[in-house]
Amino acid sequence: MDELTSVPQFTLELFGINLVFNTQTIIMTWIVMAALICFGFLATRKAGLIPNPFQVVAEMFVSIFYGFTRDTLGEDLAKKYSPLICSLFMFLLLCNWLGVIPKLAEPTKDLNTPLGLGILGFIIAHYSGIKVKGFANYIKEYFQPIFFMAPLNIISELAKVVSISFRLYGNIMGGAIIILVVSHLVYGLIVPPFLVIFFGLFVGSIQAFVFTMLTLVYISLQVK
Amino acid sequence: MLEIIDLTRSAQYIGAGMAIGFGAIGAAMGEGYAAGMANESLCYRAENSGNVVRNMLVGQAIAESAAIFALIVSLILVFSAPSEQFVLFAWIYISAGLAMGLSAIGSGIGAGLAAGNACQGIVRQPAHSSAIIRTMLIGSALCQDPAIFGMVIAILLLFLDFSTVPLYPGWAAMLGAGLSIGLAAIGPGIGCGLAAREAASGVARNPETNTNTNRMMLVGISIAQSTAIYGFVISLLLLFTGHQENLALTASLGLLGAGLASGFGGIGPGIGEGITAAGALRWIARSSGNTGLLTRSMLVGMAVAESTGIYALIVALLLILVL
Numbered sequence: 001m002d003e004l005t006s007v008p009q010f011t012l013e014l015f016g017i018n019l020v021f022n023t024q025t026i027i028m029t030w031i032v033m034a035a036l037i038c039f040g041f042l043a044t045r046k047a048g049l050i051p052n053p054f055q056v057v058a059e060m061f062v063s064i065f066y067g068f069t070r071d072t073l074g075e076d077l078a079k080k081y082s083p084l085i086c087s088l089f090m091f092l093l094l095c096n097w098l099g100v101i102p103k104l105a106e107p108t109k110d111l112n113t114p115l116g117l118g119i120l121g122f123i124i125a126h127y128s129g130i131k132v133k134g135f136a137n138y139i140k141e142y143f144q145p146i147f148f149m150a151p152l153n154i155i156s157e158l159a160k161v162v163s164i165s166f167r168l169y170g171n172i173m174g175g176a177i178i179i180l181v182v183s184h185l186v187y188g189l190i191v192p193p194f195l196v197i198f199f200g201l202f203v204g205s206i207q208a209f210v211f212t213m214l215t216l217v218y219i220s221l222q223v224k
Numbered sequence: 225m226l227e228i229i230d231l232t233r234s235a236q237y238i239g240a241g242m243a244i245g246f247g248a249i250g251a252a253m254g255e256g257y258a259a260g261m262a263n264e265s266l267c268y269r270a271e272n273s274g275n276v277v278r279n280m281l282v283g284q285a286i287a288e289s290a291a292i293f294a295l296i297v298s299l300i301l302v303f304s305a306p307s308e309q310f311v312l313f314a315w316i317y318i319s320a321g322l323a324m325g326l327s328a329i330g331s332g333i334g335a336g337l338a339a340g341n342a343c344q345g346i347v348r349q350p351a352h353s354s355a356i357i358r359t360m361l362i363g364s365a366l367c368q369d370p371a372i373f374g375m376v377i378a379i380l381l382l383f384l385d386f387s388t389v390p391l392y393p394g395w396a397a398m399l400g401a402g403l404s405i406g407l408a409a410i411g412p413g414i415g416c417g418l419a420a421r422e423a424a425s426g427v428a429r430n431p432e433t434n435t436n437t438n439r440m441m442l443v444g445i446s447i448a449q450s451t452a453i454y455g456f457v458i459s460l461l462l463l464f465t466g467h468q469e470n471l472a473l474t475a476s477l478g479l480l481g482a483g484l485a486s487g488f489g490g491i492g493p494g495i496g497e498g499i500t501a502a503g504a505l506r507w508i509a510r511s512s513g514n515t516g517l518l519t520r521s522m523l524v525g526m527a528v529a530e531s532t533g534i535y536a537l538i539v540a541l542l543l544i545l546v547l
Contacts, residue, residue, distance in 0.1 A: 068439070071515070071516070072516075072519075152531065152534065155534060155538065156527060156530070156531065156534050159450070159454070159534055159537065162453065162454070162457055163447075163449075163450035163453045163454070166453045166456060166457055167369070167446060167449065167450075167453055170369070170372065170373045170376060170453065170456055171369060171372060173376055174372035174373065174375060174376045175372070177375070177376055177379050178293070178296075178372075178375065181296060181300070181379060182296065185296070185299070185300075198365075202361075202365060203365060206362055206365060206366065206442070209442065210366075210442050210443075210446045213439060213442055213443055213446075214443065214446055214447075217443055217519070217523065221520075221523060224520070
């Protein structure tokens with residue numbers, strides 16, 4: 001049960017500042033990134049009218065997420081934002097599925113990964129809001145309906161980052177904990193594979209999709 | 225003279241009792257609802273009974289998972305060795321029981337609601353039962369989120385090493401952490417179920433719009449959960465903020481108050497946002513052309529309903545970090 005609390009860390013001292021790296025998370029993220037780059041390479045290497053299996057999967061991802069983005073943001077913005085939304089989903093899906101393989105762990109189990117992606121989505125949403133509506137109109141929205149609501153509006157915007165990232169973290173962490181505790185109780189017999197299917201594959205894909213859709217919805221709330 | 229081990233052992237028993245005692249409430253109610261709806265719909269199309277009963281059993285199994293989490297936590301409490309040195313662990317065991325037990329109530333009810341209406345939907349549209357079952361599975365799996373958050377806090381309480389935390393105000397921080405996620409999970413669990421229920425009915429009403437309905441359900445349910453997440457964040461803060469020893473009663477009760485604020489503050493917004501999402505989902509199947517409009521008005525309505533939960537979050541943060 002020691003795995004529950006252990007966070008492998010590596011400290012680098014640079015110009016008097018201690019930089020702390022969570023080694024496991026970084027290595028797992030690199031594995032996910034390498035897998036995605038390989039997938040992209042294989043899918044586009046011999047692009048043709050008769051597609052290879054990788055190209056079929058890639059085209060499916062691109063067309064589905066382009067459709068979602070177009071429905072939510074409209075034709076013009078979709079061309080700009082659908083690559084972001086599609087790659088966000090593919091990254092998160094692979095992150096959440098990684099724990100299925102023994103000895104590997106989900107990078108999303110570390111709060112820093114979801115929080116980083118949540119802040120990324122927050123900045124993109126607000127940047128596009130300012131760009132589409134103009135700075136004056138963007139600021140004016142915080143004083144709706146009455147001027148003294150401004151602090152509460154700002155806090156509720158920040159609370160969105162908290163809720164989106166802790167939702168992913170709590171689910172993936174919760175799944176990992178349940179698998180660990182139950183495997184410990186039954187000595188790894190029979191039950192854990194079913195739990196891995198449910199929490200690793202099923203809940204992992206749902207949560208990846210939820211995170212992606214909420215990022216998209218938050219962008220759409222800012223630009224419209 | 226009461227020895228410390230007697231105290232911690234009794235606390236383990238109380239915690240185990242509360243974990244499975246509270247945890248059994250919601251799942252049983254949800255399963256009863258699912259079975260009732262299944263029975264009701266069987267009469268309309270008796271030839272589909274096999275399909276309906278199978279769906280009812282699958283839905284009930286998912287609704288029961290919250291109670292099974294509670295069972296696991298109770299078993300750990302009953303069979304693990306209690307601390308022999310620290311009175312603080314007595315509070316930790318009680319708090320773990322509260323976190324798990326209370327948080328399982330909402331999720332059990334919610335998952336049962338989704339399963340019940342899915343049974344009704346299968347009778348209405350037997351040809352599209354696989355789409356209805358898919359919506360039900362996703363909806364009721366999302367309903368388990370609050371219970372999963374409660375379980376994470378319960379397991380962290382049981383397995384992390386808190387022996388360096390001083391008893392005062394540590395006891396209040398631990399109890400507050402359990403109450404915060406436990407109470408805050410009740411409302412969102414029920415609210416998610418209300419939304420998932422309408423989604424299952426909506427897919428049955430108009431199977432062609434099931435992509436739209438599913439997407440709206442995912443967004444609606446996830447936002448209805450946010451107060452459970454605030455409760456979860458407050459619990460984590462209470463567990464991991466370094467507490468200095470302070471014998472004053474105000475220091476302890478401030479932390480307990482923070483847990484109560486975010487806990488009770490989460491119940492109402494969870495149910496309210498669930499009702500909002502349910503209203504939007506009820507109509508999306510009927511008028512799928514207005515998806516954008518419905519989504520936006522649902523999100524704005526939910527943001528307003530959530531503001532009271534955010535007030536509670538602010539008070540809890542003030543009590544922990546400032547006072």
